Amino acid sequence: xxxxxxxxxxxxxxxxxxxxxxxxxxxxxxxxxxxxxxxxxxxxxxxxxxxxxxxxxxxxxxxxxxxxxxxxxxxxxxxxxxxxxxxxxxxxxxxxxxxxxxxxxxxxxxxxxxxxxxxxxxxxxxxxxxxxxxxxxxxxxxxxxxxxxxxxxxxxxxxxxxxxxxxxxxxxxxxxxxxxxxxxxxxxxxxxxxxxxxxxxxxxxxxxxxxxxxxxxxx
Numbered sequence: 001x002x003x004x005x006x007x008x009x010x011x012x013x014x015x016x017x018x019x020x021x022x023x024x025x026x027x028x029x030x031x032x033x034x035x036x037x038x039x040x041x042x043x044x045x046x047x048x049x050x051x052x053x054x055x056x057x058x059x060x061x062x063x064x065x066x067x068x069x070x071x072x073x074x075x076x077x078x079x080x081x082x083x084x085x086x087x088x089x090x091x092x093x094x095x096x097x098x099x100x101x102x103x104x105x106x107x108x109x110x111x112x113x114x115x116x117x118x119x120x121x122x123x124x125x126x127x128x129x130x131x132x133x134x135x136x137x138x139x140x141x142x143x144x145x146x147x148x149x150x151x152x153x154x155x156x157x158x159x160x161x162x163x164x165x166x167x168x169x170x171x172x173x174x175x176x177x178x179x180x181x182x183x184x185x186x187x188x189x190x191x192x193x194x195x196x197x198x199x200x201x202x203x204x205x206x207x208x209x210x211x212x213x214x215x216x217x218x219x
Contacts, residue, residue: 003035006042015105018042026051033062037069044073047111049081147177155206157196165194167213168206188216 002025009018025031025039036059043052056077060070152171158164166189173183190213191198198210 003032003038006035006038010042010045013101015046015101019105031059033059033066033070037066037073040070040077041073044077044080046106046109047080047084049077049084052077148173148175150174155202155208157191157194157198157202159201165189165191165196166219167191167198167202167208167216188213190214190216190218192218 002021006018006021006025009015009021022039022042025035028035031039036055040052040055040059043049043055053074056070056074060067060074150171150173152169154166154170155168156164156166168186168188171185173180175183188208192214198208198213203209
């Protein structure tokens with residue numbers, strides 16, 4: 001509960017109250033790893049990198065889930081520390097948060113924080129917005145409708161057409177809105193260069209096997 005309370009106080013910019021909870025947690029020898037994570041994250045975001053690292057090293061091997069969480073936090077802590085040492089600022093809240101309160105809190109603990117220019121200053125260089133009624137006119141070309149066309153069907157090695165290779169091409173011609181069964185096309189394709197085999201799921205759906213496409217022509 002204390003870990004959740006620490007996160008809540010920090011996320012609502014109540015830094016001084018969060019610091020009191022952190023003091024309580026830091027006195028405990030054996031914390032639940034979730035509370036230890038919250039404390040380490042709080043220390044990392046308030047520039048106490050060594051304290052954060054000490055907690056990370058002690059609790060990161062609690063279980064598989066904690067190991068993954070602390071691994072990410074370990075990376076963030078090192079990144080914050082490097083940024084602070086090189087540029088004078090470590091973690092900074094997003095612009096949507098109250099940066100001013102954060103900087104005041106950090107300065108009260110003796111840390112000097114360099115803020116960053118607000119993005120709003122970039123808006124001066126942006127062109128003015130165009131009202132919808134002032135949009136440029138577009139000339140549309142009316143293409144005559146046709147009831148005669150060709151329908152294509154592609155089968156692939158998997159369910160993602162963006163990444164999986166074509167293994168069959170099928171086509172049928174529709175004349176005056178009616179399927180002309182005399183004008184059809186169907187051929188297997190060898191997906192050799194994709195280095196991806198036909199999945200079992202695709203074989204169940206289409207009946208096409210990996211062995212069949214190996215002897216087919218390549219696109």
